[in-house]
Amino acid sequence: MDAIVIERISKSFGETKAVNDVSMSVKTGELFGLIGPDGAGKTTLFKILVTLLRPDAGQATVAGFDVVKDYRRLRTMIGYMPGRFSLYPDLSVEENLTFFATVFGTTISANYNLIRDIYVQLEPFKNRRAGALSGGMKQKLALCCALIHKPDVLFLDEPTTGVDAVSRKEFWEMLQRLKIHGLTMLVSTPYMDEANQCDRIALMQTGQILAIDTPTGVEQLFDKPLFAVKATETYQLIQDLRRAPFTETCYAFGEYLHLTTHAGVTPETVNRYLIMHQHQHSEVKPIQAGIEDSFMALMQHG
Numbered sequence: 001m002d003a004i005v006i007e008r009i010s011k012s013f014g015e016t017k018a019v020n021d022v023s024m025s026v027k028t029g030e031l032f033g034l035i036g037p038d039g040a041g042k043t044t045l046f047k048i049l050v051t052l053l054r055p056d057a058g059q060a061t062v063a064g065f066d067v068v069k070d071y072r073r074l075r076t077m078i079g080y081m082p083g084r085f086s087l088y089p090d091l092s093v094e095e096n097l098t099f100f101a102t103v104f105g106t107t108i109s110a111n112y113n114l115i116r117d118i119y120v121q122l123e124p125f126k127n128r129r130a131g132a133l134s135g136g137m138k139q140k141l142a143l144c145c146a147l148i149h150k151p152d153v154l155f156l157d158e159p160t161t162g163v164d165a166v167s168r169k170e171f172w173e174m175l176q177r178l179k180i181h182g183l184t185m186l187v188s189t190p191y192m193d194e195a196n197q198c199d200r201i202a203l204m205q206t207g208q209i210l211a212i213d214t215p216t217g218v219e220q221l222f223d224k225p226l227f228a229v230k231a232t233e234t235y236q237l238i239q240d241l242r243r244a245p246f247t248e249t250c251y252a253f254g255e256y257l258h259l260t261t262h263a264g265v266t267p268e269t270v271n272r273y274l275i276m277h278q279h280q281h282s283e284v285k286p287i288q289a290g291i292e293d294s295f296m297a298l299m300q301h302g
């Protein structure tokens with residue numbers, strides 16, 4: 001059975017179509033990523049799925065329950081970690097967790113095995129005010145609080161935004177470990193490098209889904225020659241390459257430019273062009289497309 005089924009959901013705020021006719025489903029036990037830039041509509045879609053916002057059109061079920069008609073029942077079966085931390089800063093670590101357990105009519109000990117791995121890292125600080133924790137620790141506590149009633153489906157809205165790189169990596173490792181409990185997880189993120197951690201991903205932009213596939217499947221959607229190009233004068237290089245007769249697109253990606261060309265173009269063609277334009281120390285190499293390349297290409301044609 002699919003844990004989340006979304007059928008033609010739309011939601012507008014005035015003229016803004018925050019979610020525009022979105023359909024997709026998430027399988028039971030899947031770690032599914034919703035990837036998209038700020039304003040893509042991820043938070044709005046999450047709020048609809050966790051019953052905090054009613055859609056204008058379409059329908060959706062989570063764990064078999066309708067997000068509008070069965071919202072009361074559904075709220076007991078889902079965990080939600082909103083983008084901004086939902087902790088009580090003046091309560092201690094332990095008090096926060098007890099509070100969330102009590103709201104759902106359970107206790108910390110009843111579901112301790114689900115959070116043990118994560119909570120042991122917090123236990124030394126259990127009397128510290130949540131407001132005085134580091135970003136990474138707050139994130140772990142918020143995850144424990146979202147899990148304490150043993151939900152069937154967990155929604156994590158941008159859980160790693162504003163968190164340092166080490167904590168981000170640790171957080172994804174925690175989510176991977178949670179999979180053994182059969183939990184279904186929908187995670188949104190603006191970071192493309194996190195997409196590879198997911199079983200499947202949906203790429204979202206301006207309220208619409210551009211693609212749904214495994215991370216490898218999304219990479220393979222890219223079907224043009226792709227080159228990484230470097231030279232001493234990066235700014236001039238991008239200007240010249242964008243004017244080149246063989247170029248389709250050219251973007252900066254870290255220290256290299258990613259260049260897509262018409263079919264049949266070789267590194268030698270590009271190199272000759274760069275020499276003609278007096279570029280020094282140039283390097284041109286064919287590369288495999290990553291998720292970000294696919295996303296850029298889909299956004300162009302979307």
Ligand SMILES: Nc1ncnc2c1ncn2[C@@H]1O[C@H](COP(=O)(O)OP(=O)(O)OP(=O)(O)O)[C@@H](O)[C@H]1O
Nearest residue numbers: 013016017018036037038039040041042043044045
């Ligand atoms: N309550 C609201 N009133 C008016 N416009 C809204 C409201 N909520 C969202 N929007 C608009 O809807 C669009 C989608 O916003 P949403 O927050 O869902 O995107 P997002 O992908 O989660 O991005 P972010 O990371 O910025 O939260 C944006 O243009 C946003 O300005």
